[in-house]
Amino acid sequence: MARNGVQQNAKTDVGAGGRLGVGGRYGILWRSFFLQSVWNTRGMQNVGFCFAMLPFLRLKGTDEKSARAFLKRHLGFFNTNPVLASYVLGAAGAAELAGDERSVEDMKRAMAGPLGMAGDALLWGSVRPLAGFVGVALALSGRAWAPFVFVGIYCVPQLVLRVRGIAAGLERGASSAKEVLGDGLAKAVRAVRAAAAFAAGIVLALAVREGESFQPSRLIVAGVVLVLAYAAARLRVPSTVVGAIGAIGALVLMLTVPNGGWLD
Amino acid sequence: MSDVVLVLALAVLGGALTIDTTAAFQSMLSQALAAGALAGLVAGDVGLGLIVGATLQLVWMGALPVGAAAFPDAAVGAVVGAGLAGLLARSGIGTGLCVASGVLVGLAAGALGQRVTMRLRRFNVRLADLAVRRADEGSAAGVRGAVALGLGARFATGALLTLVVLGAALPLAGGLASMRPGGEYATALWAAPVAVASVAAAGRRKLTWFLLAAGFLVGVAVLAIV
Numbered sequence A: 001m002a003r004n005g006v007q008q009n010a011k012t013d014v015g016a017g018g019r020l021g022v023g024g025r026y027g028i029l030w031r032s033f034f035l036q037s038v039w040n041t042r043g044m045q046n047v048g049f050c051f052a053m054l055p056f057l058r059l060k061g062t063d064e065k066s067a068r069a070f071l072k073r074h075l076g077f078f079n080t081n082p083v084l085a086s087y088v089l090g091a092a093g094a095a096e097l098a099g100d101e102r103s104v105e106d107m108k109r110a111m112a113g114p115l116g117m118a119g120d121a122l123l124w125g126s127v128r129p130l131a132g133f134v135g136v137a138l139a140l141s142g143r144a145w146a147p148f149v150f151v152g153i154y155c156v157p158q159l160v161l162r163v164r165g166i167a168a169g170l171e172r173g174a175s176s177a178k179e180v181l182g183d184g185l186a187k188a189v190r191a192v193r194a195a196a197a198f199a200a201g202i203v204l205a206l207a208v209r210e211g212e213s214f215q216p217s218r219l220i221v222a223g224v225v226l227v228l229a230y231a232a233a234r235l236r237v238p239s240t241v242v243g244a245i246g247a248i249g250a251l252v253l254m255l256t257v258p259n260g261g262w263l264d
Numbered sequence B: 001m002s003d004v005v006l007v008l009a010l011a012v013l014g015g016a017l018t019i020d021t022t023a024a025f026q027s028m029l030s031q032a033l034a035a036g037a038l039a040g041l042v043a044g045d046v047g048l049g050l051i052v053g054a055t056l057q058l059v060w061m062g063a064l065p066v067g068a069a070a071f072p073d074a075a076v077g078a079v080v081g082a083g084l085a086g087l088l089a090r091s092g093i094g095t096g097l098c099v100a101s102g103v104l105v106g107l108a109a110g111a112l113g114q115r116v117t118m119r120l121r122r123f124n125v126r127l128a129d130l131a132v133r134r135a136d137e138g139s140a141a142g143v144r145g146a147v148a149l150g151l152g153a154r155f156a157t158g159a160l161l162t163l164v165v166l167g168a169a170l171p172l173a174g175g176l177a178s179m180r181p182g183g184e185y186a187t188a189l190w191a192a193p194v195a196v197a198s199v200a201a202a203g204r205r206k207l208t209w210f211l212l213a214a215g216f217l218v219g220v221a222v223l224a225i226v
Helices: A002-011 A016-032 A046-060 A064-074 A085-097 A101-140 A146-181 A183-207 A218-234 A239-256 B003-021 B032-043 B046-059 B074-090 B095-136 B141-169 B171-177 B186-202 B206-225
Strands: none
Touching (some): A016 A146, A046 A085, A046 B095, A046 B141, A064 A101, A064 B095, A085 A101, A085 A146, A101 A183, A101 B032, A101 B046, A101 B186, A146 B032, A146 B046, A183 A218, A218 B186, A239 B046, A239 B186, B003 B032, B003 B074, B003 B141, B032 B046, B032 B074, B046 B074, B046 B095, B046 B186, B095 B186, B141 B171, B186 B206
16 A cells, blocks of 8 residues: 555656756765654654755745745654665655645655665665674674674665665656565575574574584584573563673673583 | 773773664674673683673574564673673683673673663653654654664663672672682583574474484584594
8 A cells, every 4th residue: 555655756856856956866865864863652753754854945045925835744753764765855856946835745745654664674674684693603703803793784785775875766756655665675585584594503503512613512502591481482572681690690601600601 | 900990991881882782883782792702802811701692692582673573682792792701701700600700690691681671662662752742833853862862771771780780799799709610511501502593593494404404414414524
């Protein structure tokens, strides 16, 4: 339904984005990083979205009445994935510059839902775990530069999508969202999640090693903790609680049992 | 650097990184792995900070800061955890104890941060109302002001929380230093976090569990060869 909404609202004729110029586009990009600065339980990203749209208001150069209407239009409820919001920013900006104010709110609403689900699944649900496992694997191997790799794996696609989203939105309006809502996205999510699971296995092996080698008895350790963690997940025990139990257990062992234990 | 100055520096770092969690950028510097390493750098032991951060990263791997979801404050948790581990290490306490204590207190700080975030999001309704009121007058100043105040409030709450939890946990250093610890028990320390993260990564699909097992076997093989 929502994707149909995106397609139905693709009629906005664009090209008006050219008036923004390269500097203006980078201004929108910069402001897009503050989309969630005033995330609130009522309008969610509304203030941040309006803040990112302000350069368009300047370009329009409207009177007080039109400025009021512009601000009210963009202070309405808005929530989506903060990275893919760039498509909405570009499309809404193009519509504003083209003087198509009437369709802006419907277009924002239609784009926000699908882009939110797609962005969260791709970036938070897939790329971040992959980056996390790769980073942790490097950290466990004693690489001090692990955080750079971790941040890089996430930030490069994030930046590309932000820049691309603004440009595509300005050029093609609401229909630009189709480029990240197709089957390609679902395939990308599956592939990245598979890579994350594989990396998790490597981290597991690194975590239960003994010194620089791996003892067969550690297979039992790996198996037992996995079963316990799976049971905890099924029982919906928060990960913070499981982690705290583990840390308390390790602390008790360290404070009471001398060297030589099988979990050493 | 004295302990007081160090705690203050860590509080500033905690506040700055909390902004990155959702309020601005979302560059992943606020995630536990990076935040822990940065806090370790400030505390004078990057390696220790990295290990605390990596442990917390694993525990919170499945927690997603999306939409209206409640999620632990990984930035504050990691800065507090890694900072405390660094402070304990300065007292001559063994690495294992430093890491375990840092992780435990970091988890508590992250959980507290989650509550603070939810309150802040309700407080932000007032800032949004301010922006709307000024918009009624045709002025965009309210929007700019709300953004600045929102970022300021996020920084202040993160810094204050880091300061309070670290200050409250500092007496731990004296208490632990007086004990005679046994082994390091690194595996015991890693077991729960890595298992939690692995289960979160594998989900409920057979294929991902198969890939998890494949990755594990590859890891074991590499360790055996090396």
